[in-house]
Each structure stands twice: as structure tokens, then as C-alpha cells.
Amino acid sequence: MREGSLEAPTRHPLAWKDPEFRDQAKAEKELGRIFEICHGCRRCVNLCTTFPTLFDLVDNSKTMEVDGVAKEDYWKVVDQCYLCDLCYMTKCPYVPPHPWNVDFPHVMLRAKAIKFRKGVKFRDRLLSSTDALGKLAAIPVVAQAVNTVNRLKPARAAMQAVLGVHKDRELPPYAPKKFRSTAKPAEAWPVKDGKGTPGKVAIFATCYANYNEPVMGHDLVALLEHNEIPYVLVEKEACCGMPKLELGDFEGVDSLKQKNIPVLAKYAAQGYAILTPVPSCTLMFKQELPLMYPDDAEVIAVRDAMFDPFEYFVLRKKDGLLKTDFKQPLGKVAYHIPCHSRVQNMGQKTREALEMVPGTEVTVVERCSGHDGTWGVKTEYFDNAMKIGRPVFRQMAAVEAKYISSDCPIAARHIMQGIGEDAKGAIKAHPLSLLRKAYGI
Numbered sequence: 001m002r003e004g005s006l007e008a009p010t011r012h013p014l015a016w017k018d019p020e021f022r023d024q025a026k027a028e029k030e031l032g033r034i035f036e037i038c039h040g041c042r043r044c045v046n047l048c049t050t051f052p053t054l055f056d057l058v059d060n061s062k063t064m065e066v067d068g069v070a071k072e073d074y075w076k077v078v079d080q081c082y083l084c085d086l087c088y089m090t091k092c093p094y095v096p097p098h099p100w101n102v103d104f105p106h107v108m109l110r111a112k113a114i115k116f117r118k119g120v121k122f123r124d125r126l127l128s129s130t131d132a133l134g135k136l137a138a139i140p141v142v143a144q145a146v147n148t149v150n151r152l153k154p155a156r157a158a159m160q161a162v163l164g165v166h167k168d169r170e171l172p173p174y175a176p177k178k179f180r181s182t183a184k185p186a187e188a189w190p191v192k193d194g195k196g197t198p199g200k201v202a203i204f205a206t207c208y209a210n211y212n213e214p215v216m217g218h219d220l221v222a223l224l225e226h227n228e229i230p231y232v233l234v235e236k237e238a239c240c241g242m243p244k245l246e247l248g249d250f251e252g253v254d255s256l257k258q259k260n261i262p263v264l265a266k267y268a269a270q271g272y273a274i275l276t277p278v279p280s281c282t283l284m285f286k287q288e289l290p291l292m293y294p295d296d297a298e299v300i301a302v303r304d305a306m307f308d309p310f311e312y313f314v315l316r317k318k319d320g321l322l323k324t325d326f327k328q329p330l331g332k333v334a335y336h337i338p339c340h341s342r343v344q345n346m347g348q349k350t351r352e353a354l355e356m357v358p359g360t361e362v363t364v365v366e367r368c369s370g371h372d373g374t375w376g377v378k379t380e381y382f383d384n385a386m387k388i389g390r391p392v393f394r395q396m397a398a399v400e401a402k403y404i405s406s407d408c409p410i411a412a413r414h415i416m417q418g419i420g421e422d423a424k425g426a427i428k429a430h431p432l433s434l435l436r437k438a439y440g441i
């Protein structure tokens with residue numbers, strides 16, 4: 001057997017509709033098989049707390065092998081995984097097509113699906129319902145009340161006790177006005193298709209940009225407008241489904257997919273590029289849904305029309321269709337590339353875009369921040385999230401940058417919280433906001 005694969009990694013579709021997928025005994029057998037390979041390898045020990053949990057269980061067992069670990073303890077390993085995909089994408093030499101067929105995140109996801117069917121906490125269902133929460137909190141008076149409660153220590157202590165949301169986690173505020181209801185309508189620019197980029201854009205706003213940080217959406221719109229690219233907001237949208245997928249709630253993902261895909265497929269068929277400002281949502285359409293529905297032509301059409309915004313802008317530049325009339329240098333930028341951008345396999349497109357701006361020095365920190373969507377909010381994982389993020393906090397603070405930036409707005413908040421006073425006045429700004437600032441628009 002060859003040690004490690006020389007071919008490009010591939011991913012097998014997720015057999016989530018197959019009854020065997022949720023067969024606990026079969027899933028535990030597969031977990032044991034993969035744990036055995038990981039125990040003999042241990043390359044991923046410093047990626048997250050999943051692998052140290054597994055290796056501690058093995059090392060403290062009677063046999064000091066995987067066969068000494070009780071099956072019930074496998075689930076402790078599963079709980080630590082927040083499905084960032086980094087072990088699969090950046091470390092593992094045994095991923096398919098290697099015959100050992102190690103897809104660690106996928107076996108974790110299978111286990112999470114089994115756990116979800118057995119019942120999960122109310123807190124987990126609530127946190128994964130980003131759209132419903134956002135709709136409620138976006139009512140101005142409710143938004144104000146939620147934001148106030150989130151800042152009050154006694155209220156946060158109660159929230160921790162009742163809901164399991166850690167009292168020290170800095171939560172994103174809800175905006176009084178949604179992005180979708182306040183976005184500026186586009187000018188009627190002529191459509192200029194490039195070799196690698198469609199000349200018109202459909203924006204999938206995302207729950208986060210819509211309800212929490214509408215500025216990200218407004219910045220994206222301003223950048224398109226400045227570059228004379230006509231855009232529309234996707235007519236009807238629901239959550240992309242990533243928070244539900246991370247919980248193993250495949251039926252929840254399926255129901256959101258039924259809402260989003262027919263609408264998005266229409267834009268894809270009309271030749272639009274579809275952009276979302278949040279990497280996890282982009283990844284959901286680029287990778288996760290196609291793995292769940294490999295034979296669904298609409299899902300594949302949406303995948304092919306989907307771009308990360310900076311991927312789009314860099315390709316637009318290649319097409320000779322991006323303006324470079326930058327007016328303002330950005331100075332030093334400490335930029336964190338999120339895991340869900342890395343696994344899109346597109347290179348460091350945000351860095352490339354920011355480096356187009358004269359007088360800008362970008363330092364890239366390429367390590368998991370440890371937050372994930374909802375994982376680092378939960379009481380039982382908060383300390384681990386802060387621990388995993390420590391190298392990122394330290395490296396970003398060391399840059400002594402003017403701006404702290406990440407494509408993932410949740411990671412950016414987490415990083416700012418972790419850096420604390422060491423930020424020394426550095427400003428948190430999303431890369432879309434930075435590019436807008438550089439254009440002076």
C-alpha cells in the first residue's frame with residue numbers, strides 16, 4: 001500500500017438518504033476504522049481539540065490502542081469537531097482516492113446526524129435557526145432589547161444558565177434595519193461579460209449580512225456599483241443551511257435547499273454570477289449541497305454560478321473589467337483567512353484584491369480561529385474556542401496593524417475578543433469595507 005496519495009483529493013457524495021448512514025453500529029465501526037488510522041498518524045494533533053480528545057482517550061485506555069476506547073467515548077470526539085474541513089483539506093494524505101478513504105469531517109458529520117435524530121438541546125435548534133432568529137430580532141424595538149440584554153452581565157449569566165450561551169462570548173448585535181430592505185437599487189449599467197466572469201451579479205444576502213452587519217452588503221453593493229456591474233438581490237432567500245448541517249440536521253438543510261435552489265437556479269440559468277458576502281454560505285452552495293445532491297442539475301448549476309466576492313473581483317481584474325482607481329492606501333492589514341475560504345480551493349483571493357491597493361501591506365494569518373458558526377458560542381466549547389484561537393490572536397496582534405480583518409465576520413469578532421487590549425487601537429474591518437475605503441467611495 002502506498003504511503004500517502006499523490007493524486008488530487010476527491011470527495012465522495014454524502015449518502016445521507018441511505019438508511020445505513022444513520023445505523024449507529026455501522027457508523028461506530030467506521031469511526032473506529034478511521035480513529036485507528038489517525039492514531040497511527042497523529043498529524044492533525046494541533047488543528048483543533050478533536051484529535052487531542054481522541055489521542056488522550058487512546059493513550060489513557062488499558063490497551064493504549066483504539067480497541068481500548070469505549071464506544072460511548074467516541075461521541076466525546078464527535079462533539080469537539082466543528083467541521084471546518086481543515087484536516088481533510090490541508091493535512092490528510094489518506095483522503096480519497098487513497099484506498100484508506102479517510103474523510104474525517106464526513107464521518108463526524110455522519111455521527112452528528114445520528115446524534116441529531118436522538119434529539120439535541122433546544123439551544124442548538126435555536127442557534128441554528130439563524131433566519132427565524134434574525135426575522136424576530138430585526139423588528140427595531142426587539143433588536144434594541146436583544147442588544148441591550150446581550151450587554152447586561154446579569155442577563156448574560158441567566159442566558160448561560162438557561163440557554164447554554166457562554167456569558168463571556170461577545171455576541172454580534174442585531175441591526176435595526178435589514179440589508180435587504182435598505183439596499184440601494186442598481187443603476188442600469190450595460191452587462192459586460194468577461195472571459196472568466198459574468199457581467200451581472202445576483203446577491204445572496206445571507207442571514208448575517210441581512211440581520212447583523214448590513215454594512216457588509218452595502219459595501220458589496222458599493223463595490224459593484226463603482227465597477228459598473230449591474231446587480232439584483234436574490235428575489236427570495238432562506239438561510240443557506242450551514243448551521244443546520246453543522247448540527248447534523250439533514251432534513252433541516254433539505255427544507256432550506258428546497259426554498260433556495262429553485263430561485264438561485266433561475267439566476268444561474270440567466271447568466272448571473274451569484275455572490276454571497278459570507279464564506280460559509282458560499283461554501284454551502286459550492287461544496288456541501290453538491291455533495292448532498294450530486295445528481296441534482298439545479299444544485300450543480302448554482303454551484304457553477306457561485307463566487308466568493310473577492311474571487312469574482314480578482315477574476316474581473318484578469319478580464320480587464322475591474323477599476324483600479326484607488327484613492328486611499330490602507331497601510332498595514334492583519335488579515336485572517338477563514339477555514340471556509342481556504343476549503344473553497346481558490347487561493348488567497350482577498351489578499352490578492354487588497355494588495356492591488358497601493359500603500360497596503362497585508363499580513364496573512366492562515367490558521368483556524370476556533371470559533372465556527374455557533375460552536376464557540378456554546379458554554380461547553382467557549383474555552384476551547386478561545387484556546388484554539390490563541391495562536392491567531394497572537395500572530396494578528398504582532399502585526400501592529402491599522403486594520404484587523406477576516407472574510408468571516410464571526411471569526412473577526414472572535415479574534416478581536418481574543419486580542420483584547422493588545423489590539424492597540426487597530427480597527428476591525430471586513431475586507432469588503434476595506435476595498436470600499438480604498439476606492440474612496
Ligand code: SF4
Pocket residue numbers: 047048049050051080081082083084085086087088104105108
Ligand atoms: S473538521 Fe476541523 S474541527 Fe473537525 S476534526 Fe477536522 S480540523 Fe478538527
Ligand code: SF4
Pocket residue numbers: 037038039041042043044045051087088091092093094102104
Ligand atoms: S485525519 Fe488524516 S492526517 Fe489527520 S490524523 Fe487522521 S489520518 Fe492523520
